[in-house]
Amino acid sequence: MAKSIGKVRSHLVQNEKLLFELSTPGKVGYQLPALDVPEVAPEKALGGGQVRTEIEDFPEVSEVEVIRHFTRLSTWNYGIDLGLFPLGSCTMKYNPRINEAVARAEGLAWAHPYQPESLSQGAMEIIAVLERHLAEIFGHDAVTLQPAAGAHGEYTGIMLVRAYLESQGNPRKKVIVPDSAHGTNPATAIIAGYDVVTVKSNEHGMVDPAALAMAVDEDVAAMMITNPNTVGVFEENIVKICGILHAKGAQAYMDGANLNALVGIARPGDFGIDVLHSNLHKTFSTPHGGGGPGAGAVGVKAHLEPFLPEPRLKQAGEQWTWDYDRPQSIGRVRAYYGNFGVLVRALAYIMAHGGPGLKNATIDALLNANYIRARLKDRFKIAYDAPSMHECVFEDSVQEKQGARTGDIAKRLIDYGFHPYTVSFPLIVHGALMIEPTETEPKAELDAFCDALLAIASEVESNPETVKQAPEMTRTSRVDEVTAARKPVVRWKPVPR
Amino acid sequence: MLQACGLGSLDELYGHLPAEALLGRPLNIPAGVSEYEIGEYFKEQAGRNANGYASFLGAGVYAHFRPVLCDVVASRGEFLTSYTPYQAEMAQGTLTTIFEFQTMVCQLTGMEVANASMYDGSTAVPEAAMMASRVTGRQGFLAAANLHPEYRQVLDTAARNARMHVEGFGYDAETGRADLKALEGKISAETACVILQSPNFFGIVEDVKAAADLAHKHGALLVVVVAEAVSLGLMEPPRDADIVAGELQSFAISPSYGGPFAGIIATKEKYIRQIPGRLVGETKDADGNRAYCLTLSTREQHIRREKATSNICTNQALIALMATVFMSVYGKQGLRELAGQNLSKAHYLADGLDLRFKGPFFNEFVARPRGRTPEEANAALLDKKIIGGLPLGRFFPELKDSMLICATEMSKRADMDAVKETL
Numbered sequence: 001m002a003k004s005i006g007k008v009r010s011h012l013v014q015n016e017k018l019l020f021e022l023s024t025p026g027k028v029g030y031q032l033p034a035l036d037v038p039e040v041a042p043e044k045a046l047g048g049g050q051v052r053t054e055i056e057d058f059p060e061v062s063e064v065e066v067i068r069h070f071t072r073l074s075t076w077n078y079g080i081d082l083g084l085f086p087l088g089s090c091t092m093k094y095n096p097r098i099n100e101a102v103a104r105a106e107g108l109a110w111a112h113p114y115q116p117e118s119l120s121q122g123a124m125e126i127i128a129v130l131e132r133h134l135a136e137i138f139g140h141d142a143v144t145l146q147p148a149a150g151a152h153g154e155y156t157g158i159m160l161v162r163a164y165l166e167s168q169g170n171p172r173k174k175v176i177v178p179d180s181a182h183g184t185n186p187a188t189a190i191i192a193g194y195d196v197v198t199v200k201s202n203e204h205g206m207v208d209p210a211a212l213a214m215a216v217d218e219d220v221a222a223m224m225i226t227n228p229n230t231v232g233v234f235e236e237n238i239v240k241i242c243g244i245l246h247a248k249g250a251q252a253y254m255d256g257a258n259l260n261a262l263v264g265i266a267r268p269g270d271f272g273i274d275v276l277h278s279n280l281h282k283t284f285s286t287p288h289g290g291g292g293p294g295a296g297a298v299g300v301k302a303h304l305e306p307f308l309p310e311p312r313l314k315q316a317g318e319q320w321t322w323d324y325d326r327p328q329s330i331g332r333v334r335a336y337y338g339n340f341g342v343l344v345r346a347l348a349y350i351m352a353h354g355g356p357g358l359k360n361a362t363i364d365a366l367l368n369a370n371y372i373r374a375r376l377k378d379r380f381k382i383a384y385d386a387p388s389m390h391e392c393v394f395e396d397s398v399q400e401k402q403g404a405r406t407g408d409i410a411k412r413l414i415d416y417g418f419h420p421y422t423v424s425f426p427l428i429v430h431g432a433l434m435i436e437p438t439e440t441e442p443k444a445e446l447d448a449f450c451d452a453l454l455a456i457a458s459e460v461e462s463n464p465e466t467v468k469q470a471p472e473m474t475r476t477s478r479v480d481e482v483t484a485a486r487k488p489v490v491r492w493k494p495v496p497r
Numbered sequence: 498m499l500q501a502c503g504l505g506s507l508d509e510l511y512g513h514l515p516a517e518a519l520l521g522r523p524l525n526i527p528a529g530v531s532e533y534e535i536g537e538y539f540k541e542q543a544g545r546n547a548n549g550y551a552s553f554l555g556a557g558v559y560a561h562f563r564p565v566l567c568d569v570v571a572s573r574g575e576f577l578t579s580y581t582p583y584q585a586e587m588a589q590g591t592l593t594t595i596f597e598f599q600t601m602v603c604q605l606t607g608m609e610v611a612n613a614s615m616y617d618g619s620t621a622v623p624e625a626a627m628m629a630s631r632v633t634g635r636q637g638f639l640a641a642a643n644l645h646p647e648y649r650q651v652l653d654t655a656a657r658n659a660r661m662h663v664e665g666f667g668y669d670a671e672t673g674r675a676d677l678k679a680l681e682g683k684i685s686a687e688t689a690c691v692i693l694q695s696p697n698f699f700g701i702v703e704d705v706k707a708a709a710d711l712a713h714k715h716g717a718l719l720v721v722v723v724a725e726a727v728s729l730g731l732m733e734p735p736r737d738a739d740i741v742a743g744e745l746q747s748f749a750i751s752p753s754y755g756g757p758f759a760g761i762i763a764t765k766e767k768y769i770r771q772i773p774g775r776l777v778g779e780t781k782d783a784d785g786n787r788a789y790c791l792t793l794s795t796r797e798q799h800i801r802r803e804k805a806t807s808n809i810c811t812n813q814a815l816i817a818l819m820a821t822v823f824m825s826v827y828g829k830q831g832l833r834e835l836a837g838q839n840l841s842k843a844h845y846l847a848d849g850l851d852l853r854f855k856g857p858f859f860n861e862f863v864a865r866p867r868g869r870t871p872e873e874a875n876a877a878l879l880d881k882k883i884i885g886g887l888p889l890g891r892f893f894p895e896l897k898d899s900m901l902i903c904a905t906e907m908s909k910r911a912d913m914d915a916v917k918e919t920l
Contacts, residue, residue: 011589019597019825030564030831035838036910037845042731045840046857050702052733058604058829066825067566070594070818074575077590081574095578098532103753104568107543112554113755114887115547116879122545123754136525148616148756151798151810159658187798187808191627192658196803239517264524265511271518289571289815290591291581291613291775293757309654331654335557335619335647336755344539351538354529366510370502387513414587419580425799443498469783471586476782479585484780484792488769490610491600 005451006416007083011475013072019059020492022069029063057494076475077290078419084441084449086372088391088422088434089182089230091260091282096352099286099345108344113336117321123340124320128313130297130347137358138256138276139269140299146309146338150257151184153277153296154224156309158192159330160275160300161222161251163307167328168249172221176250178207180231180426185224185255194221201428205231205384209240216244222251222275227268228258230426230434231384232369232391242272251275251304259283260438261366261390264359268299275300284346295342309333364439365390368446372435375450379457383429390438396431399457402464406431409456411478412470416452551912552884553846555861555903556698557618557645557724558755559747561835562907564826567749567819576818581775581810585790586782591814592789595777598821605726605824606741607734608763613775614817615760615809618724618744619648622692623655624773624807625742625762626663629690629718631771631806632739636661637687639717641675643668643697645724646892652692662687673701673854673863677711684715694722695735699854699901700843700861702732709737727905728859730827730836740764749823750816759816770796773807835906842904846913850920853899861903863889863896866920871900877919883912885919 042051061069079085085092103109111123131143147153158175165171175189176197186196199215202208207225216223223245227235235241242252254268256278262268263283268276280286281294288294300308310329311322322337353361366389373382373392380394396406410420410433422434437446459467471477504510511519530538552560571577575590582588582595595613602611615621626638638656640649642665649665656663666679675693684691691712695703705721712719721735723743735741746758762772769776770793778792798805827835839860853863864886866874871888878885890897904913 016593018593018600020600023828026830028828028830029826030828030835032831032834032838032906035841037841037913039837040841040844042837042840045844046702046732046859050733050857051731055604055730055829055832058601058832059825060828060830061825063566063826066822067569069825070566070570070822071573073590073593074570074573075590076588076593077575077579078587079574079576079578081578085578085580087580090580092578092580098535100572100577102536102539104751105539105543107546107548108539109751109753110560111546111754112552112558112560112752112884114554114556114558115550115552115884116875119547119550119884120754122542125545126539126542133526139520148620149810151808152616152620155808159654162658183797183799183802183805184808184810186803187801187805190803190805191655191808193660234511234514234518236513236515239515265520266514266518267520270520271515287577287815288580290576290579290588290595290818291814292812293616293759293816295757331657332619332647332650333654334651334756335617335645338755339757340754341751341757348535348539350526351535352529352532355524355526357529358524358526363507363510367498367502367507370504370510371498374501374503389511410584411586414584419587420584423583474586476586476589476784476786476788478783479788479790480780480782481585481790481792484778484790485795488776488792489779490596490769490776490792491603492596 005455007418007448012075014475016069016072018492019061019069020057022065023060025060027060027062029061029066083418084437084445085419086421086435086437088436089257091436091438093285093438094440095285095287096349099348102348103341103344121320124313126344126347127337128320130343133350134297135299137263138299139267141302142305142308143297143299144308145297145343146334147296147298148334148339149292149294150277150279150296151188152333153298154184154188154255155192156298156333157253157275157277158188160304160307161253162192163330164304165221173219175221176215176223178225180229180428181224181226182255182257204386205233206235207241209237209244212241213244216248216250218248220248220250222253224253224255226255226258228261228389231393231429232388233384233386234389238271257282258390261362263362265362269301275304280342280346285349286342286345293339293342295339361439368437368439368441371446372437372450376453379454380433391434391436393429394433395429396433399460400431402460404460404464404467406433408468408470412456412467413452414471415473418449418452547884550882550884551909553886553902553904553916554884556887556901558752559725559903559905560752560907561727561747561905563749563751564823566826567822570822571815571819577815582791585788589789592777594818594821596789598817599777601824602761602763605729605734606763607736608741609766610769611761611763612772613777614812615762615774616813617756617758617760619651621742621760621762622648622722623652625720625740626652626690628740628771628773629720630661632718632768633689635687635689638663638690638692639680639683639688640665640692641694642666643675643699644692644694644722645698672856673699674703674856677707681711684711684717688715688717690718690720692720692722694724696725696728696859699863700858701854701856702859705735706737725860727836727839730832731840745820748820750819757813757816759813759820771806774809775812838906842908846904846916849917860905861901863899863901864920865899874919878916881915883915885916
């Protein structure tokens with residue numbers, strides 16, 4: 001492979017044992033202040049049977065060993081700070097560091113959820129302002145910030161639908177989900193107590209209004225729709241789709257995973273969506289952190305507002321107060337008030353951009369995705385001809401003829417120093433390559449990424465085995481996931497002496 | 498770039514959207530501001546919260562010292578800005594730390610397997626209950642009245658929507674422990690699990706073994722909830738439980754007005770395929786070297802869709818990483834000493850106060866202020882820049898004369914003396 005193509009390759013560290021294997025009996029890495037009160041004997045205070053002898057096999061390492069261990073492990077990782085992270089539907093944009101700094105301000109980081117409201121006004125104000133800005137962005141009347149993640153927001157949203165319909169006399173039985181939907185959608189509908197009805201996408205990758213009209217009856221509580229959908233295409237009939245649902249008394253739920261394509265341009269509330277969740281760790285730049293924490297804001301139209309999780313913020317004179325007197329509320333979905341630290345970061349992002357900046361970011365996200373599409377479309381088959389929004393989805397049908405599938409191309413991309421795109425999703429695309437660059441990528445980075453994929457397309461023609469054996473430049477070669485699942489080993493155990 | 502896309506203007510990028518869907522006006526959000534101004538705004542808001550107060554609040558959120566290394570490691574871009582480790586060859590760092598996390602959670606709780614984390618303690622409870630329902634094929638849950646009231650509310654919400662049934666059982670008014678006689682009267686062949694918190698919401702250590710025996714006699718599982726993880730440094734782990742659901746906020750996670758935190762679910766090996774959420778497993782790469790990857794994903798929503806064990810997708814990897822660093826820094830000796838300091842400080846604080854319950858407690862307890870209400874006592878303490886305990890009337894009307902008070906290794910003797918004087 002040409003060394004001039006690609007970015008971040010090497011793993012600095014090759015060998016690092018697990019903490020347990022690094023331990024030496026008696027070694028410590030901490031120091032506590034001297035106890036300024038009389039020491040209490042645990043056996044006396046708790047009763048002998050309640051005191052453990054020791055935490056068997058727990059680590060015993062020094063401070064320098066701790067930092068070296070985790071720093072070494074960090075070199076086996078890849079993050080946005082190293083380069084493009086084009087996971088479709090995941091919106092891996094740059095995470096501004098001012099967000100991290102402000103979330104650590106002492107008065108915010110050390111605020112206890114039960115401290116007096118009079119000493120929590122700053123935290124409450126932050127929540128109130130973020131709710132207001134998100135309501136404006138969504139086109140909704142109210143927003144709850146209690147859900148801890150996107151899937152948790154979905155769950156909250158569907159429970160709101162159930163509570164609303166129950167108040168109308170009938171919670172109904174079914175939730176409609178397109179076959180292109182994220183897996184969380186059907187899983188959510190089930191745990192919220194609904195049966196799932198899947199509708200097929202049409203030849204443009206969109207929901208077909210005629211087919212939908214056939215599926216919607218008086219038993220349908222809601223449809224969960226993603227817009228732009230998971231093939232990166234705006235549902236051109238969205239207004240009609242919401243109309244079909246509403247005509248039968250059903251609710252329109254939108255999965256806002258792809259909201260990064262719409263902010264400042266189009267508002268779900270305006271095109272008929274009753275309830276929406278938005279992943280603040282996607283559109284609003286809070287870091288993914290290797291899989292969380294996130295936050296799943298949920299926006300609703302006024303008719304759903306009485307059912308939002310309790311408590312709700314309320315103004316009492318000059319002060320904010322938490323209102324627990326919410327008789328129609330679905331109840332709590334999480335203790336306290338949500339992932340507050342994530343909310344702080346999201347508000348910092350919105351403030352940095354402002355209204356005009358948010359719209360510009362959206363346009364740049366669309367431009368970057370369309371640029372990648374234009375550069376790759378001659379070598380990779382685009383899944384659907386409809387215009388792309390913030391991501392573009394190809395299929396691997398050309399490369400498959402040489403035996404290389406989307407998963408192989410993804411692994412080869414690692415050799416070129418980029419994180420792969422989303423592999424094999426959505427399921428309706430044959431061997432999907434789902435690419436979302438986000439607005440924060442400079443053109444040079446997009447070009448380097450496209451050069452790498454084009455080089456791989458050539459390798460597939462000339463030397464498919466290289467692609468099928470990839471990666472070769474990483475610390476570990478291809479990891480055997482099948483064996484891991486067959487004989488699960490999910491914790492370290494000492495080797496028997 | 499526009500030219501490469503075959504477009505004449507930026508507006509054409511979304512020109513195909515139906516006109517009725519377009520916003521057609523600027524967002525009503527003020528124009529962007531500089532990094533400096535953002536910093537000033539949040540400094541101002543932080544200044545309107547409590548600053549410079551000593552606090553004796555616990556109740557599920559504990560003020561423990563955060564070793565500097567926790568933020569140093571979690572701030573590394575390779576961890577902070579990475580994604581869920583689907584591409585194992587590019588995420589061995591995250592995968593290895595999660596494997597260590599799962600191992601340490603097992604060592605702490607006395608369980609055999611643990612997942613990669615849940616959102617928090619409150620959401621781990623319904624996930625554990627649903628798991629018990631899958632294992633037993635039953636739909637009823639019995640929750641101790643001294644379970645964290647907000648955890649109970651989250652459980653109620655989830656159960657109602659899943660068409661399952663939660664019933665409470667009381668606590669002993671003298672000891673503050675769960676009333677196992679009351680439990681015995683309610684447990685039946687419909688009970689999927691008994692849910693017991695230890696130390697419970699009143700800070701009191703429960704008799705896990707007795708509750709387990711009772712649950713098992715009726716074919717139900719025992720779910721033990723641990724909200725104060727530091728207690729596990731000293732206390733016998735709930736080995737007799739079938740599932741441990743808990744909160745790791747105590748391990749280097751700042752209170753942050755209630756989140757983000759990290760929950761745990763740990764259980765016996767035989768239930769591994771019923772665990773919700775992510776699991777990391779050990780395997781080998783193509784060259785036979787040890788490697789890690791996400792595993793048993795056939796339980797999960799992105800593969801199983803409507804047949805998944807849970808809809809959970811995102812977990813709390815970065816928070817779990819901080820907790821992992823915390824556990825590494827303190828280690829075997831440190832966690833015990835830390836727990837010992839908490840125990841000693843809380844008992845110093847409690848000495849001479851009017852304790853509501855007689856059961857053994859770890860680092861928090863229920864006390865009745867003498868001659869004034871909890872609210873009046875707290876108001877007097879606020880004048881001394883001390884945030885007192887949590888008045889319990891809002892959750893337990895029968896305890897409206899009492900407050901829940903917590904001491905940790907960060908509680909200073911002088912502040913504790915001021916509290917003792919006021920109560």
